[in-house]
Amino acid sequence: MMALPAEEMRYTFADYLTWDEDDHIELIYGYPYMMSPPLRIHQKVSGALFHQLANYLDGKKCEVYSAPFGVRLFEEEGDRPEDVNTIVEPDLVVVCDPGKLDDYGCKGAPDLVIEILSPSSRRHDRIVKLDLYQRAGVREYWVVNPEDRTVQVMLLKDSYLLPVEDYGREDMAKVNILEDCAIDLSKVFSE
Numbered sequence: 001m002m003a004l005p006a007e008e009m010r011y012t013f014a015d016y017l018t019w020d021e022d023d024h025i026e027l028i029y030g031y032p033y034m035m036s037p038p039l040r041i042h043q044k045v046s047g048a049l050f051h052q053l054a055n056y057l058d059g060k061k062c063e064v065y066s067a068p069f070g071v072r073l074f075e076e077e078g079d080r081p082e083d084v085n086t087i088v089e090p091d092l093v094v095v096c097d098p099g100k101l102d103d104y105g106c107k108g109a110p111d112l113v114i115e116i117l118s119p120s121s122r123r124h125d126r127i128v129k130l131d132l133y134q135r136a137g138v139r140e141y142w143v144v145n146p147e148d149r150t151v152q153v154m155l156l157k158d159s160y161l162l163p164v165e166d167y168g169r170e171d172m173a174k175v176n177i178l179e180d181c182a183i184d185l186s187k188v189f190s191e
Helices: 040-057 122-136
Strands: 025-028 029-035 064-068 093-097 103-106 113-117 141-144 150-157 159-166 173-174 181-184
Touching: 040 064, 040 093, 040 181, 093 150, 093 181, 113 122, 122 141, 122 159, 150 173
Parallel strands: 113 141
Antiparallel strands: 025 029, 064 093, 093 113, 141 150, 150 159, 173 181
């Protein structure tokens, strides 16, 4: 088992591939960020969202994946693992281009990214990851807050992820990148 990466050093996807699979670490511009284990409510919300998305996508081209699932946001064709220095593990992603999928996850921007806020990830998801997803060209970004039972939906417009809708615990939340898809939040926030 390899020791955890030192925070002051810079790493690449090549290093990431040598780390223990049980250590959930994101790399942002080469710097490692340890992720703490999620709370039970986080997992319950994630499972409910995944279930509804997977049911909708059954038999369709797009696919949904849940964490841990590595997303190399800025990887381009021909990049070697040593060239890639940003790998994130969103809570849920929908990928509609099968060419972006490989054995290690997704290379490039998913079509939809969903992050579920935790006390330890709130700032990271709302500021750092929002900037990364925006720069990578993620088309739709959801920030789910289990504490106040809300979902904020942002869409990419003119290179910026802009808020378009806020949903509450009883709403049907429209998935903009998928035709006629809505998530029943009363089943997501059932507690």
